Amino acid sequence: xxxxxxxxxxxxxxxxxxxxxxxxxxxxxxxxxxxxxxxxxxxxxxxxxxxxxxxxxxxxxxxxxxxxxxxxxxxxxxxxxxxxxxxxxxxxxxxxxxxxxxxxxxxxxxxxxxxxxxxxxxxxxxxxxxxxxxxxxxxxxxxxxxxxxxxxxxxxxxxxxxxxxxxxxxxxxxxxxxxxxxxxxxxxxxxxxxxxxxxxxxxxxxxxxxxxxxxxxxxxxxxxxxxxxxxxxxxxxxxxxxxxxxxxxxxxxxxxxxxxxxxxxxxxxxxxxxxxxxxxxxxxxxxxxxxxxxxxxxxxxxxxxxxxxxxxxxxxxxxxxxxxxxxxxxxxxxxxxxxxxxxxxxxxxxxxxxxxxxxxxxxxxxxxxxxxxxxxxxxxxxxxxxxxxxxxxxxxxxxxxxxxxxxxxxxxxxxxxxxxxxxxxxxxxxxxxxxxxxxxxxxxxxxxxxxxxxxxxxxxxxxxxxx
Amino acid sequence: xxxxxxxxxxxxxxxxxxxxxxxxxxxxxxxxxxxxxxxxxxxxxxxxxxxxxxxxxxxxxxxxxxxxxxxxxxxxxxxxxxxxxxxxxxxxxxxxxxxxxxxxxxxxxxxxxxxxxxxxxxxxxxxxxxxxxxxxxxxxxxxxxxxxxxxxxxxxxxxxxxxxxxxxxxxxxxxxxxxxxxxxxxxxxxxxxxxxxxxxxxxxxxxxxxxxxxxxxxxxxxxxxxxxxxxx
Numbered sequence: 001x002x003x004x005x006x007x008x009x010x011x012x013x014x015x016x017x018x019x020x021x022x023x024x025x026x027x028x029x030x031x032x033x034x035x036x037x038x039x040x041x042x043x044x045x046x047x048x049x050x051x052x053x054x055x056x057x058x059x060x061x062x063x064x065x066x067x068x069x070x071x072x073x074x075x076x077x078x079x080x081x082x083x084x085x086x087x088x089x090x091x092x093x094x095x096x097x098x099x100x101x102x103x104x105x106x107x108x109x110x111x112x113x114x115x116x117x118x119x120x121x122x123x124x125x126x127x128x129x130x131x132x133x134x135x136x137x138x139x140x141x142x143x144x145x146x147x148x149x150x151x152x153x154x155x156x157x158x159x160x161x162x163x164x165x166x167x168x169x170x171x172x173x174x175x176x177x178x179x180x181x182x183x184x185x186x187x188x189x190x191x192x193x194x195x196x197x198x199x200x201x202x203x204x205x206x207x208x209x210x211x212x213x214x215x216x217x218x219x220x221x222x223x224x225x226x227x228x229x230x231x232x233x234x235x236x237x238x239x240x241x242x243x244x245x246x247x248x249x250x251x252x253x254x255x256x257x258x259x260x261x262x263x264x265x266x267x268x269x270x271x272x273x274x275x276x277x278x279x280x281x282x283x284x285x286x287x288x289x290x291x292x293x294x295x296x297x298x299x300x301x302x303x304x305x306x307x308x309x310x311x312x313x314x315x316x317x318x319x320x321x322x323x324x325x326x327x328x329x330x331x332x333x334x335x336x337x338x339x340x341x342x343x344x345x346x347x348x349x350x351x352x353x354x355x356x357x358x359x360x361x362x363x364x365x366x367x368x369x370x371x372x373x374x375x376x377x378x379x380x381x382x383x384x385x386x387x388x389x390x391x392x393x394x395x396x397x398x399x400x401x402x403x404x405x406x407x408x409x410x411x412x413x414x415x416x417x418x419x420x421x422x423x424x425x426x427x428x429x430x431x432x433x434x435x436x437x438x439x440x441x442x443x444x445x446x447x448x449x450x451x452x453x454x455x456x457x458x459x460x461x462x463x464x465x466x467x
Numbered sequence: 468x469x470x471x472x473x474x475x476x477x478x479x480x481x482x483x484x485x486x487x488x489x490x491x492x493x494x495x496x497x498x499x500x501x502x503x504x505x506x507x508x509x510x511x512x513x514x515x516x517x518x519x520x521x522x523x524x525x526x527x528x529x530x531x532x533x534x535x536x537x538x539x540x541x542x543x544x545x546x547x548x549x550x551x552x553x554x555x556x557x558x559x560x561x562x563x564x565x566x567x568x569x570x571x572x573x574x575x576x577x578x579x580x581x582x583x584x585x586x587x588x589x590x591x592x593x594x595x596x597x598x599x600x601x602x603x604x605x606x607x608x609x610x611x612x613x614x615x616x617x618x619x620x621x622x623x624x625x626x627x628x629x630x631x632x633x634x635x636x637x638x639x640x641x642x643x644x645x646x647x648x649x650x651x652x653x654x655x656x657x658x659x660x661x662x663x664x665x666x667x668x669x670x671x672x673x674x675x676x677x678x679x680x681x682x683x684x685x686x687x688x689x690x691x692x693x694x695x696x697x698x699x
Contacts, residue, residue, distance in 0.1 A: 079661050081666065088661040090658055095651055095655055098658075108664075112664055114666070329619060346629050
């Protein structure tokens with residue numbers, strides 16, 4: 001018997017013009033690892049929320065059809081009642097943390113199920129151990145990295161001993177190593193515990209290797225429900241950006257004058273823990289430099305130093321021209337009431353230019369929408385437009401592909417490449433495929449220092465060899 | 468200290484601040500509150516102290532304009548409909564200073580509560596009004612989050628070449644800041660509900676017995692309330 005069954009589910013959020021899900025039907029079996037793919041706004045998160053009962057209980061809206069999980073209809077069972085059977089992990093670990101102490105955080109869900117304190121603590125410890133996070137038990141959540149926090153969230157979910165685990169883009173904030181480790185762990189749990197896992201992702205390469213089955217949503221409709229091998233072949237025909245490694249864009253210009261030079265730069269937020277030590281980096285007009293490294297390696301700090309948002313402790317930063325910085329968090333680009341005003345804010349209200357940049361990022365027609373009404377992927381693009389519109393000499397982009405679907409990533413890649421001659425671009429990213437495809441040079445931060453990767457000349461040699 | 472005696476002390480301070488008749492009592496309470504707040508973490512205390520300072524100064528500035536007491540005028544202003552004559556007397560200034568001090572003591576009591584109590588314990592040990600307790604605990608934790616969001620908004624604007632300065636510039640960020648907090652609160656509420664929050668059978672950690680210092684705190688709270696109502 002199926003663990004979960006969705007029967008002709010249609011759902012529309014309150015005040016939405018079009019349905020988020022339309023006539024979706026599927027069944028989930030215990031032990032299955034199911035990957036949900038689709039572009040931004042296709043309905044992936046809504047599908048996961050429907051399986052958790054959060055749609056319609058938490059969000060309201062118009063719900064038709066039925067969702068049954070472990071024999072319980074989600075229309076008559078609230079998300080809290082389903083909690084022992086279903087567990088969810090959301091995109092941003094920081095927004096899920098209730099307690100200051102990790103131990104209390106993991107115990108919280110178990111105590112809600114009514115278990116006594118001793119048993120709850122044992123379950124919490126076991127869950128932390130199963131995700132390799134036992135040493136975090138006595139730590140404070142505020143002191144953890146993004147990767148560690150996401151592991152705590154996974155442990156909190158597993159402590160409920162659910163039959164169905166729902167993961168909504170859980171690796172979007174993790175470095176490649178952290179993301180791989182998380183995904184392998186989830187796949188192992190599905191195999192060993194018979195746990196059904198439904199995971200949505202915008203970096204599908206690794207999940208596609210690990211999953212058993214793939215669902216593909218397009219404007220709320222389920223257009224593919226197939227085994228992994230069938231799905232890969234379908235995706236390469238119908239949505240190639242989800243399966244193909246992005247092709248490297250050729251280095252089409254010789255670097256121009258120096259726009260920004262960081263010389264022996266050091267920086268520490270706390271005197272006893274330096275983040276950067278003696279880092280030097282030159283950024284020239286016409287080149288795109290990708291900055292890679294693990295969570296907490298100092299990439300964002302270096303980016304902020306480059307564009308003048310932070311002052312160095314020692315060393316020197318010289319800039320020739322204006323610098324603009326795109327923050328990791330698109331929620332910081334919602335100061336105005338309309339998308340067009342938001343983009344025009346930094347360019348003296350030049351609405352024509354603002355509209356042009358909105359169109360450049362695929363948000364034509366969104367001019368009068370409130371930024372908070374946009375999906376996370378759309379907000380990411382709005383933030384990008386707001387920064388690009390300033391037409392800086394140095395463009396610093398901090399994780400610009402977070403939550404962005406593969407098709408939009410391809411557009412961004414082309415856009416950055418075509419405009420690279422106008423400016424120097426520093427790209428901070430965990431998305432190695434994106435960095436490889438668009439960057440002229442990839443440098444990596446490790447233990448506070450910079451490790452150079454392939455530079456332009458080496459890359460040209462490699463391209464010549466490949467040719 | 469456990470949340471219950473800490474809560475009793477907080478409430479006692481609030482009652483004393485509002486009921487005390489002597490300025491010296493208020494000054495003493497403010498001094499104790501300030502010392503305790505600064506001994507927690509100066510960095511975290513800074514935000515609370517700025518908020519307390521601004522609201523107390525604002526109350527001191529507004530009080531003489533709305534009160535009508537005293538016979539020693541220092542300034543005679545125009546007559547405003549509804550409010551009446553806008554004049555400032557020496558007695559109004561003194562009364563304004565006392566009211567501002569009361570507000571500062573109340574604010575400091577809340578700051579000490581937020582800075583020095585374990586909010587996790589409060590939520591886990593609460594035996595009644597759990598939802599309200601959790602709301603208070605989460606709201607308390609919202610203060611540093613708000614500070615982080617505010618600096619993030621300013622940073623994002625500076626990253627686009629927009630300078631944020633002055634009261635007007637910062638006031639403009641208030642709406643997006645509050646809207647962002649509400650959005651974050653909704654996400655958190657969704658995550659909590661998905662983890663079973665609100666089930667009637669929920670259990671919380673066992674409550675430990677009170678130590679001597681916590682019993683003493685409860686006794687001091689009672690004395691403070693009685694004293695402020697009867698003698699101070």
